[in-house]
Amino acid sequence: DAGVTQSPTHLIKTRGQQVTLRCSPKSGHDTVSWYQQALGQGPQFIFQYYEEEERQRGNFPDRFSGHQFPNYSSELNVNALLLGDSALYLCASSFQGASDTQYFGPGTRLTVL
Amino acid sequence: QKEVEQNSGPLSVPEGAIASLNCTYSDRGSQSFFWYRQYSGKSPELIMSIYSNGDKEDGRFTAQLNKASQYVSLLIRDSQPSDSATYLCAVNSVNKFYFGSGTKLNVKP
Numbered sequence: 001d002a003g004v005t006q007s008p009t010h011l012i013k014t015r016g017q018q019v020t021l022r023c024s025p026k027s028g029h030d031t032v033s034w035y036q037q038a039l040g041q042g043p044q045f046i047f048q049y050y051e052e053e054e055r056q057r058g059n060f061p062d063r064f065s066g067h068q069f070p071n072y073s074s075e076l077n078v079n080a081l082l083l084g085d086s087a088l089y090l091c092a093s094s095f096q097g098a099s100d101t102q103y104f105g106p107g108t109r110l111t112v113l
Numbered sequence: 114q115k116e117v118e119q120n121s122g123p124l125s126v127p128e129g130a131i132a133s134l135n136c137t138y139s140d141r142g143s144q145s146f147f148w149y150r151q152y153s154g155k156s157p158e159l160i161m162s163i164y165s166n167g168d169k170e171d172g173r174f175t176a177q178l179n180k181a182s183q184y185v186s187l188l189i190r191d192s193q194p195s196d197s198a199t200y201l202c203a204v205n206s207v208n209k210f211y212f213g214s215g216t217k218l219n220v221k222p
Contacts, residue, residue: 033210042117042201042212043157056208090156100145100205104156 002027004093004105012111013081021076021108025093031055032074033102034066035090043090049074050096078110086112116140117204119213127221132189134216136202139183146178147203148187150196151215157201161187192220 005024013019025032031050035043045058049068068074072093078085088109092102118137126132134148145164149157161176163169163185169176175188185204189196199215 035210035212040214042119042203042214043210044212045210048208058209088156100147100208100210101159101162102147102210103159104149107156 004029004091004103006089006091006105006108008108009106010109010111012113014113015081015083017081017112018077018079019081019110021078021089021091021110022073023076023091023093023105024073025091026103029093029095029103030072031094031096032068032072033092033094034074034076035092036060036085037088037090037107039087046076081112083112086110116206116211117202117213119200119202119216121214122217123219124216125219125221126192128192128194130192130220132192132196132218132220134187134189134200134202134218136185136187136213137183138185138202138204138211140204140206140211141180141183143183143204143206145205146176146185147205148174148176148185149201149203149212151199151201153199160200189218192218194220194222196220 033048034046037043047057088107091105094102148160151157163176177186201215202213
């Protein structure tokens, strides 16, 4: 049973650049949520996708956008990168029928220089 | 005011003791509550979920929920050095998930 996968594992970008992170949900799951976790902090909710639409959004600027594909995989895009965007980006998947039981992927470590 | 508050610790307990981790939340409309364990450099791993007032036990772990006091706790019995990690409390409110900053637990052999 494949768990949640994310790519890439690590990424280094410079300020002003754009980045795309990818996530494949756990087999049987159809809902994907994205989180940003800064060092020493808990994950901060960015948004959740279900049926290819953004269902909920946290307090993140429009520079953060996403997409969900028909196969339930998802992308997180961040434009105009800032130094403060350096963090671990986590994807979590769940099944709509139990949409609050989430399983996390290994994360993508983004460093902005 | 943060939505979910946890004592950052570290909480140090000897091997075999009971570790008690606590969490408070601000939104009375919160529907479900979770405890995750996160080892350094790894992603959070779900330990327990709880939805109604009272206790829920799973092996060495017991989650306790008191909605009137807006309080969630996690007890770890017979603590092991392998339990040393950061424990994150999470709350679901209208499909938005709020995490605390986590409590670091050290179990000393």
